[in-house]
Amino acid sequence: MLTKIPKQFYFFLAAIFILNLVQSSFTQLIFDEAYYWYYSQNMAWGYFDHPPMVALLVKISSFFFNGELGVRFMSCVLSAINIILLWMMIDNPKKNDYIKHFFVLVFSMTLLNAYGFFTLPDTPLLFFTSCFLLTYKYFIKKPTAGLAIVIGIFMAALMYSKYHAVLVIFFVLLSNLKLTTNKFAWLAVAIALFCYAPHFYWLYENDFVSIKYHLYERPNGAYSFEKYTLGFIVNLVAIFGLTFPFIYKALFKTKGNDLFNKALIYLTYGVLIFFFVSSFNRRVQTQWIIIVCIPLVIIAFNYMLQNKQALNWIFRLGLINTILIIYLRMGLAYQPLLFNFYYETHGNKEWAKAIEKEVGDIPVVFENSYRNAPMYSFYTDATPTFSLNNFMYRKNQYSINDSEEQVRGKDVAYVSKYLNNPTFTYTREDDGLYKGKYIANFQSFRKLDCIVADIPVALNSEEDVDLKIYNPYQEDIDLKKLKFAITYMDHYKSPVETLQMTPESTQTGNTLLKEQDTTHFIFQLPKTKKENIGYFRVVISENDLLYGLNGKAIPIK
Structure with a gap:
């Protein structure tokens, strides 16, 4: 319990917390943080790219401070509490003799360190992963309705943080399939679904825009071993720095002798295998695998306490990591330290x-x-x-x-x-x-929705294609203000060529898109000599602006 944690632990924790507060105050925002700050200016149950937890953290931070710290304060708080939660999940009675080793291990993990002050969706994801695992540890010892309710709340909080959180829940369940017959586990699921219902409703109200984006519309490209799979392997090293050989050795050596260790192992291997397979389809971003830092802190530190060689090597290499990380963190705030390398926090x-x-x-x-x-x-x-x-x-x-x-x-x-x-x-x-x-008098209508049946169309054919244009605005729009075109895309939905076309209204003499109404047209795909065309999209230009993103990608036969 918290009362049994030695004072030395709190001294290290306070030092890290103060460091993160200072870093937050003197380091300019990165672009994603500014974007999530923008989320927080209009609180909602969901946003285009992510669930709303990151916006909530920014909003709470803004109640206490202005400027950058008004974006990052809650990240500093959650990261400090997260360290306590990690400590509480370690049962080895010798741990109190190796507090400095524990802090070197945690602080030397590069992204776990960065999310000690950056406010990104992974910040609450890491925190609630620890909350979920700690509660689960008590739950498997003695399931109760109270613990089930708490676990349900934490599962919902995980999903409110980032959609990848489903991996945490799934792989922990996979490690203990007997939970499917446990009435308290089902109570936890019911609580989680109840708490998550507002976001489900937001998704429904917004045509599941977030799910569609992440599953179908994220930028992608042709498979490249160097960029995709090799990049994933490099990320496995990058998240731990110089200590990576011993951390992964700890994982390989750890046995699932009890349900909690089994959950940690399943979670780690599950996430790594999932994203390894994903790397054959798309580039895996480094932060996507950061979840494994939570179980691996526990696994690695327990291994350190049982293996003197690992204890010494992780401590020594972790100190080198720590020195490098502190230098880089100084460079985030003061660019000249990075030898003219510009990062997002500069300028x-x-x-x-x-x-x-x-x-x-x-x-x-x-x-x-x-x-x-x-x-x-x-x-x-x-x-x-x-x-x-x-x-x-x-x-x-x-x-x-x-x-x-x-x-x-x-x-x-x-x-x-x-x-x-x-x-x-x-x-x-x-x-x-x-x-x-x-x-002057800026006009744009980027929410005009061009609807074409999701049926493959033959390239360079002369068949008529039905087009419906929904005007969501509270004003009629003169068709003379608009230009229509077809953007041809490759098989990875990257634009190849954009050719103008003129759709014909099915209503003779129609010159308007009626407000909050749907207008019907027909058109033919313009001829193209380009090859490797996989999709087309109907796009609209208003007032001579570049064409927008008005229709979804339709496959080409």
Whole structure:
């Protein structure tokens, strides 16, 4: 229990907590953090890319502090509590003699260290994984209704953190299939589903946009062993740094002699195998496998307490990791330490202020950048901002909220990389030249939905294809303001060619898309000489903007 934890433990914990607070205060946001800060400005039960837990953390942090710490404070708190939870899951009576070894092990894990202050969906995922495992440890000793309710709440909290959390729940269940006959386990499931019901309803109300994106619409490419599978293997090393041989050796040597250790082993191997298989289909991002850090802290430290050689080597190599990590963390806040290497935490406030100085207080529309729009808003207090997405990008939170409505009809500064005759420019050392111009009475209709039956269409055929266009806006839209085109894509849904076409209305003389109504058209696919075409998408340009993302990808025969 907490009362039995030695004072030395709390001294180390306090040092890490203070370090994370200082780091949070003096390090500019990374782009994903700015995006999640944008989430928190309009709290909801779900968002385009993720469930809402990360937004809740930012919102709570903002009650205590302003600026960067107002985004990251709760991450610092959760990471500190997480260390306590990890300690509580270790039963070895010798552990109190090796407190410094435990902290070196935890602090030397690169991503576990980073999520001690960054606010990302993986931050609550790690925390609630520990909460879930600790409660499960008590549950398998003596199942009770009270523990079942707590486990159910933690399962829901896991799923509110990140959809990958389903792996945690699934592999722990797989390690103990007798749970399927345990009435208290079913009570936990019922509680979890009840707590998660608001998010299910949000998904239903938003046409399951998050699920569709993660399953079908995430960017992908042709398989490359170097980028995909080898990249996954490199990630297995990167999350632990120099200690990785001994940590994986601890995993190989650990036996599932009891249900809790069995759960830790199943969870670790399950996640690693799942993403290894996934690496043959897509690039596995490093943070996707970070869940394994939680069981591997427990497995590795227990192994260290039983193996003197592992204890000494992990401690020594962990100290080297720690020194390197501290140096890199200093470089996150003060760029010159990284020898002119620019990371996401460098220069954001500066470029945002430079644009604000140029455009004043008028709204800024960023083309194809859900990253730049919230970062600009965070560092300038400018509202509204909007990310207008074209056919070369992807949808995001700006595609489903009301940000477009907030800039429609206003004079805006339009910032893009695609402009030919810009009024102003600025250069970011990490991302090249950006161009800007002023647009009076800005009009965009990116929520126009082009609906084509999900049936393969023959390329270069002359068959008519039915098209329905739903206008969700509370105004009629003149068809003369719109241009239509077909974007041909390869088999990985990357744009290959965009050709203009003119759909014919099935209603003679129709010149409008009626408000909140569906208009019917027919069209023929424009001829193309391009090869390796796998899909097409109906796209719309309004007021000479680049074509948007108005229809879903339809397969080509």
